[in-house]
Amino acid sequence: MKGTMTAGEVHKQYNEIVTAFRKLIPDPALRLTFSRQVDGYMRQYALGVWQADNASAITPRHVEFYNAVYSAGNPVPSALYWEVATGVAGFDLFQPPAFFQDLLRYDRMKGTTLARRFADQLTLVLLLLAAVDDVVSESEAGFVNSCNDTLLHLCDQEGLRADRPPLKADDFIARRPVPPPSPAQPQREEPAEKKEEGPATERPKLEELLAELDGLCGLDKVKSDVKSLINLVKVRRLREEAGLPVPPMSLHLVFMGNPGTGKTTVARLLAKIYQAIGVLSTGQLVEVDRSGLVAGFVGQTALKTQEAVQKAVGGVLFIDEAYALAGTDSANDFGHEAIEVLLKNMEDHRKDLIVIVAGYTDRMERFIHANPGLESRFNKYFFFEDYDAAQLMDIFVSMCRKNGYALSGEGEGLARRELEELYRNRDENFGNAREVRNLFEKAVARQADRVAQLDGPTREQLMELLPQDIKP
Structure with missing residues (x-):
């Protein structure tokens, strides 16, 4: 699959993230320490993200991304494939960067939130690197969250309060498509996953x-x-x-x-x-x-x-x-x-x-x-174009029919007049079919209040919308 992000774009975004955080550090000595150390640690953590993603092998694109992790003024890395692959295989546990303790001390003295801000920036960088294959997997997001949690736990231990919710990786998870089963292997039924608007399974006519x-x-x-x-x-x-x-x-x-x-x-x-x-x-x-x-x-x-x-x-x-x-x-x-x-x-x-x-x-x-x-x-x-009054009435009647309601003769006349007035007095905020839905939903609510007072209402009474339901 062709990647949608180039190594040059990764470098640009990485440098923007690091530069933005560097500008938040008021102390010159701390700023210099951060600048010297940050790239090395970020490249190390990239190896951890890719190790967590067991579903994908290391590719030349991983090497390009690795070598794109450097900020302005720092040396440009030139790692080879075997170095990155070996580093991924040998990554052990996430350890906070040395400068993080300096951030904690500064926050404690000055009442700032640099350490927690860095935890957010680290999450952004690792998500950027996780997308080397254009997908942030659950395992990668889990690793990113564990790094973030480690840093935030250190902040909590120091009594440093948060000024905003932490940034989490979960919102960026994208599930990989499941490959179809081979002809010799029967497909196992899986429970359907809820989707906003899932892809169609059959081509419609x-x-x-x-x-x-x-x-x-x-x-x-x-x-x-x-x-x-x-x-x-x-x-x-x-x-x-x-x-x-x-x-x-x-x-x-x-x-x-x-x-x-x-x-x-x-x-x-x-x-x-x-x-x-x-x-x-x-x-x-x-x-x-x-x-x-x-x-x-x-x-x-x-x-x-x-x-x-x-x-x-x-x-x-x-x-x-x-x-x-x-x-x-x-x-x-x-x-x-x-x-x-x-x-x-x-x-x-x-x-x-x-x-x-x-x-x-x-x-x-x-x-x-x-x-x-x-x-x-x-x-x-x-x-x-805006619906005219007659079309608004057609929509209203259609809503009634689809939902099992029927307008009485007088109810229909009143609904038509109401919609004609709505259309005549419309302005830039006119909602067209949304206005019709509002009228319908209010009519249904009023009808429910009215019918609830009846003793054993008939089927027709349960369906009928009267003038007092349309407009009290």
């Missing part, structure tokens, strides 16, 4: 998916755009088979529109449609927003974004309110780092990953034009 798309309320222009896109992909494939030239085409998409207009629903369908026509291998949808990609420490955002991408490979990565990634020019904001990681992965996985970014129309236009890399990869726009 295109006709069924298109029928589901057509069944969505409204969205006529979006439906037409989706079908045109499918036709374009089909014809490109036919041209390839006929030996005709096929110009490059990006399948990444921009969904523009207000909340509640069906963007996530269409993205989920589109992921399955792409799988049905052979563009994607698994067709899952992984939905994230800024908080699912961006972290608060130097170097952590790249790992967090990489984890989201790894889950989405084979399907669609759907980024809601994507404009929030470029919402500030602050040097301390890591949204731009997430964008760079995304752009690189869109290139590395261009044959089996589609990214859909979504949000308000005006903000998404500014977001795409804020970065030339985004402009070149996102050149197809789907616009999701």
Whole structure:
């Protein structure tokens, strides 16, 4: 498997982490001691991380990562393969670096939190190195956490209080795919693991998916755009088979529109449609927003974004309110780092990953034009219009039907008037289908309060929504 991070990028991130921590050390002598010792210890701990990962052998890429661990002003290592492999095999137990005792003493005298901050930085570095094979395994995360726990225990022994929760490696674990069993070996059934939106086990039929798309309320222009896109992909494939030239085409998409207009629903369908026509291998949808990609420490955002991408490979990565990634020019904001990681992965996985970014129309236009890399990869726009009053009513009726409720004649009239007023008075915060769901859920709650007072309610009474349920 081709690595998604180069040794040069590892060095850059490592140097940023070390430099950021070095700037936190006020004492010049302690700062010098840290600078001289840190690289050697970090390379030693890299051997421990890789030893913990029993599932993978040492590769030349491990050697490249090992030699990338040096900070500005320090010698560049030039270890050979046998040195790294021998070091991994011979790693014994984690021992805190010598300068850590100096950090503890300084914290005790000055009331600072340098030792605990270093424990966080160590976790970031080790996670960076654990990703040499693009996966942070449970065993690697366990080793990283044990190192962190050792350092924090020393802080506790010194009575040094924490000013923030410790950084843990568990959030970065990515399970390796289990290889299929050989024909001679029967497959053992394993309990199903809960997933946000697991990869489809069977390729869905295109006709069924298109029928589901057509069944969505409204969205006529979006439906037409989706079908045109499918036709374009089909014809490109036919041209390839006929030996005709096929110009490059990006399948990444921009969904523009207000909340509640069906963007996530269409993205989920589109992921399955792409799988049905052979563009994607698994067709899952992984939905994230800024908080699912961006972290608060130097170097952590790249790992967090990489984890989201790894889950989405084979399907669609759907980024809601994507404009929030470029919402500030602050040097301390890591949204731009997430964008760079995304752009690189869109290139590395261009044959089996589609990214859909979504949000308000005006903000998404500014977001795409804020970065030339985004402009070149996102050149197809789907616009999701607000539902009109009649469509909002159709959605309300559909919710009633799916959930076993029925509107009385007067209840239906009142619901229609309520939705017409909602649509007429809408502003930039109008939630479209979300407004309908709110109305429906409140009606169900009021109906439950009313029916609970009845003595032996009939089936019809349990189902019926009256005007007083719609609006008290």
